[in-house]
Amino acid sequence: MVYAINEINENPELLPNITLGFRIYDSCYKETQAVEGAMRILSEIQKAIPNYRCENISKLVGLIGDLQSSSSLAVARILGLYRFPQLLHYIKRVQFNNTAGQKVFFNEFGDQPLTLEYVNWQALPNGTSRYVNLGISMEGSEWGVTRSNNTIFWSGGYTEVPSxxxxxxxxxxxxxxxxxxQPVCCFDCLLCSGEEFSNETDSTSCMKCPDGMWPNERHDDCRFKSLEFLSYEDPLGGTLAAFSIVGALLPLSILVIFLKNSETPIVKANNRGLSYFLLVALILCYLCSLLFIGHPLNITCILRQITFGISFVLCISCVLGKTIMVVIAFNSTQPKSNRPMWLNSRVPNTLVLVCTAIQVIICISWISHSPPFQNNDRTSKLGTIIVECNEGALVAFWCMLGYMGLLATLSFALAYLARKLPGSFNEAKLITFSMLIFGVVWVSFIPAYLSTRGKYMVAVEIFAILSSSSGLLVCIFIPKCYIIILRPEMNNKEFLTGKRKAQKNKLKR
Structure with missing residues (x-):
C-alpha cells in the first residue's frame, strides 16, 4: 500500500497537484478490530471517540477496506453514517497492470481473486535443483499457461504422469x-457375490438385485431369474406324460376285455368286482402322474398328492382283498368246510372300503391342518427360481406313504404264505411278485426323492408311480389276458380247479 501511494504521488500524470497521505491499521482478519481502526481514523487520534474529530491535520477522502469483504462491509456501514464513500463500488471497476506486468482487478465483492502458480521442482543429475513454472490459475478464470519447459520431471526420473x-x-x-x-489408495477388487451387482467403476459396495432378478455372469447388471419346473415342453416332462397316457390306456383296454368276458371262469376267479375296482384304480394311478407335470399351483399341489395317495391305497386294498379271497377259496374246498365260510367272501369288499376310508381320513386331516402349497425356491439353485410344491405338513405326507407301505407289506406277507396253495391258477403267486416289485420301487424312491431338487424330484416320484403301477398291471392281469385271448381252451372251470390235471394223472396210472 505504501509503495502504491508513493508511486501515485511521484507520478505527475496520475493526480497532478494532489498529494495523498495515509494511515494504516491492521485488522488481523477481525471485523471488530477493523471497525475500531476506522473509528480511530475518523477521530484522527490513537483512541477511537465516536462522533468527535479531535484534530484537523488533513482531510479524510476515503477509506480502503480489508481484503476480506466481511471486514470491508462492516467498516462501510460505519462510514456510511458519516457520508464517507464506500470504495467497494469503485474498486469493483478497477483493472490495471502493476510494475511486474501482472493484471490487478477485483471481483464483485471487492475481493482480489485468488491466484495460484504451479511450479515443478526438478532435481537435476548434477545435484542442483530448479523450479519450472508450469502455469497460473486465477479464481473465476481459466488457466493462463506460461510454460517455460514442456518436460515435467516426476519422482524417480519418470517423464510420464505416474498413477x-x-x-x-x-x-x-x-x-x-x-x-x-495400507494407504486408502491400495485396495483389492472383489467380485460381487450372491445376488449382488455393481454397475460403476471403483464401486465401494455392491447392491442387491431386485426381487425376482439375479446378477448376470459378470455381476454388472441384473436379469430376471429363469423358472424351473417339470413342464410338458421339457423332454423329460413330455416323455413321462406320454408314458402316463399310454399306461392309462392299458388297464382301460384290459377292463374292456374283462367286461366282454365277464362270465368266463378266469374273470370270475377271485372276485371279478375287485378286479374291476383294481383296474379303475390303476387308471387313476397312471393319470394322477399328469398332475405332477406343469406349472405348480395351490390346487394342483393339493390334488396331486391326495389323488396319488387314495388311488394307490385303493389298488393295494383290492390286492389285499384278492389275497384274502385266495385263502377263503382254499378253505371252502377243505373237507370240514361249511356253507357259512362262503359268506366271508364279503369280507374283501368291506376291507377295501375300510382301508381306503382310513387313507381318506389321513388326507382330509392333512388338508385341514397344513395343506400343500405352491412355493418359489430362490436359494437352492443360483440364478433359478424353482417353482415347486411344498408338502406343508411333512408328517402327514410320510404318514400317507407309510400307511400305503403298511398295506403293501401285509398284502405281500399274506400272498407269500398262500403262494403254495393248490390250484392250477393260484393268483397268490402273481400278487407276491407284484407286491415285491411294488416294495422295491418305493424303498428305492425314498433316498432318490430326498437327494434331488426341483423338477428331478418330481420326475422321481412320477417314475415311482408309473413303475409300481406297471408292476401291478403286468403281474396280475397280463397272465389272465394271455389265457383269455391266446389260450381260451384253458378258460374253463376244470382247468382252474385242477380237476382236469387230476383226471389225466388217474388215466396214466
Whole structure:
C-alpha cells in the first residue's frame, strides 16, 4: 500500500497537484478490530471517540477496506453514517497492470481473486535443483499457461504422469476392499457375490438385485431369474406324460376285455368286482402322474398328492382283498368246510372300503391342518427360481406313504404264505411278485426323492408311480389276458380247479 501511494504521488500524470497521505491499521482478519481502526481514523487520534474529530491535520477522502469483504462491509456501514464513500463500488471497476506486468482487478465483492502458480521442482543429475513454472490459475478464470519447459520431471526420473493409486481401478461387477495396514489408495477388487451387482467403476459396495432378478455372469447388471419346473415342453416332462397316457390306456383296454368276458371262469376267479375296482384304480394311478407335470399351483399341489395317495391305497386294498379271497377259496374246498365260510367272501369288499376310508381320513386331516402349497425356491439353485410344491405338513405326507407301505407289506406277507396253495391258477403267486416289485420301487424312491431338487424330484416320484403301477398291471392281469385271448381252451372251470390235471394223472396210472 505504501509503495502504491508513493508511486501515485511521484507520478505527475496520475493526480497532478494532489498529494495523498495515509494511515494504516491492521485488522488481523477481525471485523471488530477493523471497525475500531476506522473509528480511530475518523477521530484522527490513537483512541477511537465516536462522533468527535479531535484534530484537523488533513482531510479524510476515503477509506480502503480489508481484503476480506466481511471486514470491508462492516467498516462501510460505519462510514456510511458519516457520508464517507464506500470504495467497494469503485474498486469493483478497477483493472490495471502493476510494475511486474501482472493484471490487478477485483471481483464483485471487492475481493482480489485468488491466484495460484504451479511450479515443478526438478532435481537435476548434477545435484542442483530448479523450479519450472508450469502455469497460473486465477479464481473465476481459466488457466493462463506460461510454460517455460514442456518436460515435467516426476519422482524417480519418470517423464510420464505416474498413477496416484497403487491398485488398478475396479471394473463394474467388482467392489473395492481396503488392504489392511495400507494407504486408502491400495485396495483389492472383489467380485460381487450372491445376488449382488455393481454397475460403476471403483464401486465401494455392491447392491442387491431386485426381487425376482439375479446378477448376470459378470455381476454388472441384473436379469430376471429363469423358472424351473417339470413342464410338458421339457423332454423329460413330455416323455413321462406320454408314458402316463399310454399306461392309462392299458388297464382301460384290459377292463374292456374283462367286461366282454365277464362270465368266463378266469374273470370270475377271485372276485371279478375287485378286479374291476383294481383296474379303475390303476387308471387313476397312471393319470394322477399328469398332475405332477406343469406349472405348480395351490390346487394342483393339493390334488396331486391326495389323488396319488387314495388311488394307490385303493389298488393295494383290492390286492389285499384278492389275497384274502385266495385263502377263503382254499378253505371252502377243505373237507370240514361249511356253507357259512362262503359268506366271508364279503369280507374283501368291506376291507377295501375300510382301508381306503382310513387313507381318506389321513388326507382330509392333512388338508385341514397344513395343506400343500405352491412355493418359489430362490436359494437352492443360483440364478433359478424353482417353482415347486411344498408338502406343508411333512408328517402327514410320510404318514400317507407309510400307511400305503403298511398295506403293501401285509398284502405281500399274506400272498407269500398262500403262494403254495393248490390250484392250477393260484393268483397268490402273481400278487407276491407284484407286491415285491411294488416294495422295491418305493424303498428305492425314498433316498432318490430326498437327494434331488426341483423338477428331478418330481420326475422321481412320477417314475415311482408309473413303475409300481406297471408292476401291478403286468403281474396280475397280463397272465389272465394271455389265457383269455391266446389260450381260451384253458378258460374253463376244470382247468382252474385242477380237476382236469387230476383226471389225466388217474388215466396214466
Amino acid at each position: 496416484s493409486i497403487c491398485s488398478e481401478r475396479c471394473p463394474p461387477g467388482y467392489r473395492k476392499a481396503p488392504q489392511k495396514g
